[in-house]
Amino acid sequence: MQNFVFYLPTRIIFGAGTIDKVGTEAKALGRRAIIITGKRSASAFGIINRVTDYLEREGVAAVVFDKIEPNPRCRTIDAAGELARQNKCDLVIGLGGGSAMDAAKGVAVAALEARPLWDFVHHGGMPAKPITRALPIMEIPTLAATGSEADAGGVISNWETHEKAVLGSPLLFPKVSIIDPELTLTVPADYTADGGIDIICHVIEGFFAGADNTPIQDRFAIGVIKTVMENLPISLREPRNIDARANLSWASAVALSGMIGSGRDQAFPIHALEHSLSGHYDISHGRGLALLMPAIMEYSYKSRPAKYAMLAEELFDIHRDGRSDEELALAGIEAMKRFLASVGRLLTLKEIGITDNSRFEAMADDALRIYGVKGEYLGNPKPLYKQDILTIFGNLAE
Ligand code: NZQ
Ligand code: ZN
Numbered sequence: 001m002q003n004f005v006f007y008l009p010t011r012i013i014f015g016a017g018t019i020d021k022v023g024t025e026a027k028a029l030g031r032r033a034i035i036i037t038g039k040r041s042a043s044a045f046g047i048i049n050r051v052t053d054y055l056e057r058e059g060v061a062a063v064v065f066d067k068i069e070p071n072p073r074c075r076t077i078d079a080a081g082e083l084a085r086q087n088k089c090d091l092v093i094g095l096g097g098g099s100a101m102d103a104a105k106g107v108a109v110a111a112l113e114a115r116p117l118w119d120f121v122h123h124g125g126m127p128a129k130p131i132t133r134a135l136p137i138m139e140i141p142t143l144a145a146t147g148s149e150a151d152a153g154g155v156i157s158n159w160e161t162h163e164k165a166v167l168g169s170p171l172l173f174p175k176v177s178i179i180d181p182e183l184t185l186t187v188p189a190d191y192t193a194d195g196g197i198d199i200i201c202h203v204i205e206g207f208f209a210g211a212d213n214t215p216i217q218d219r220f221a222i223g224v225i226k227t228v229m230e231n232l233p234i235s236l237r238e239p240r241n242i243d244a245r246a247n248l249s250w251a252s253a254v255a256l257s258g259m260i261g262s263g264r265d266q267a268f269p270i271h272a273l274e275h276s277l278s279g280h281y282d283i284s285h286g287r288g289l290a291l292l293m294p295a296i297m298e299y300s301y302k303s304r305p306a307k308y309a310m311l312a313e314e315l316f317d318i319h320r321d322g323r324s325d326e327e328l329a330l331a332g333i334e335a336m337k338r339f340l341a342s343v344g345r346l347l348t349l350k351e352i353g354i355t356d357n358s359r360f361e362a363m364a365d366d367a368l369r370i371y372g373v374k375g376e377y378l379g380n381p382k383p384l385y386k387q388d389i390l391t392i393f394g395n396l397a398e
Helices: 018-027 047-057 073-086 097-111 187-207 213-237 241-255 269-281 285-303 307-314 325-342 360-371 386-397
Strands: 010-016 033-038 061-068 091-096 137-141 153-158 161-167 176-179
Touching: 010 018, 010 241, 018 047, 018 091, 018 137, 018 176, 033 047, 033 073, 033 097, 047 061, 047 091, 061 073, 061 097, 061 137, 073 153, 073 325, 091 097, 097 137, 097 161, 097 360, 137 241, 161 187, 161 360, 176 241, 176 269, 187 213, 187 241, 187 269, 187 285, 187 307, 213 241, 213 307, 269 285, 269 360, 269 386, 285 307, 285 325, 285 386, 307 325
Parallel strands: 010 176, 033 061, 033 091, 091 137, 137 176
Antiparallel strands: 153 161
16 A cells, blocks of 8 residues: 545535535635536526525525536636626535536636636646635535545636646635435436446546555445445436435545545546547546446456456456456456446447547547656556557547
8 A cells, every 4th residue: 555645624414405504504614605506407406596595594695607517618617706706705616516516616716816717727738827725615416426525626628629637726625515415316317327437437447556455445446336336226217216316425425535545546547538538529427437447447457457356256246266367357347348238338439429530649649648647658557558548449439
């Protein structure tokens, strides 16, 4: 295991009905809130009205910015920052999926800075400006997926350059996150499945890329993946099953909280390539991950067969029966593909609407520049150089 600092200063309030705490929690953080949310769902399902009512009862004024798109764009966030400035807001509330929550983190910075938010994003061009101040942030997830409710980062897209990259600082940890799984009951099947795959990828990436001798992290990761594999199919069959939704919500928060990733390498090759995909094609994050996960597993397992074999045995209860690590690893990958197929997420590029290969080269360059080690390769059991990335995209296009 590697040395690490574990720091999670977010107060987490969890449970069905806990949205009623938003007023009292907000009052401790500010007097004038800006609510950052998506274009439709929070308003369509009456959540904005509930939140503003609770705030009003506690004397917290609220202005709503409801123009955040999936894969939130830096220019939209700059506009929200301007609104926060005009209204002298002293608290940012992110209400929605990862896009709204990440945008809220961006607004917390943009509201206090004159320069564009993109200058603070680590996109591999000019060094990012350090974040030295941010408004206090409260996050209210309405979708179990990204873990933005319990981490210090946001993923921001630049639609002019098609880059998608990370805004990060300890100042961006939410002060409070209210995780009320009732708010996720309306999430449609496609985004429910995408969110589940995102949670799995948040822990499986560290499982494969991480250091040896991390038994707590490995077992924690397998526990999270098993929880998603049990509760995602239930949520798809019975969207209003609050117990299943609650388990997905808690899995989402735990996955990227640092509890599982600490003490081992933080290589995220599936995410790095997915951010290129959604940066160029504006697809759902979890759908892009679902496409890439088995492809990268198949490309990589021979470089770390024992760890892949461990996944087969401990996650899928596959017995060794005299097989080698590599044989067991392949059996585990096949089991993962069967699971993905069972939730409608064993996909091809064509099935997610990408029918040309004209951007593969730019996507590989972006992933390496933004997320690569010295810009040369993506960390992975088998390091992914440009040619490897082009081969992976090429295989997916067949
Ligand atoms: O936009 P609205 O109208 O709100 O609708 C959204 C959107 O269409 C809808 N939705 C959300 N809650 C709902 C709901 N529909 C019905 N009922 C509800 N309760 O779902 C759609 C997808 O929402 P979005 O926020 O885009 O999805 P997700 O939570 O998957 O977030 C994706 C973004 O988060 C980033 C991704 O890259 C992507 O930009 N990530 C953030 C991370 C982080 N902060 O640590 C880590 C992740 O790996 C990820 O990269
Ligand atoms: Zn993710």
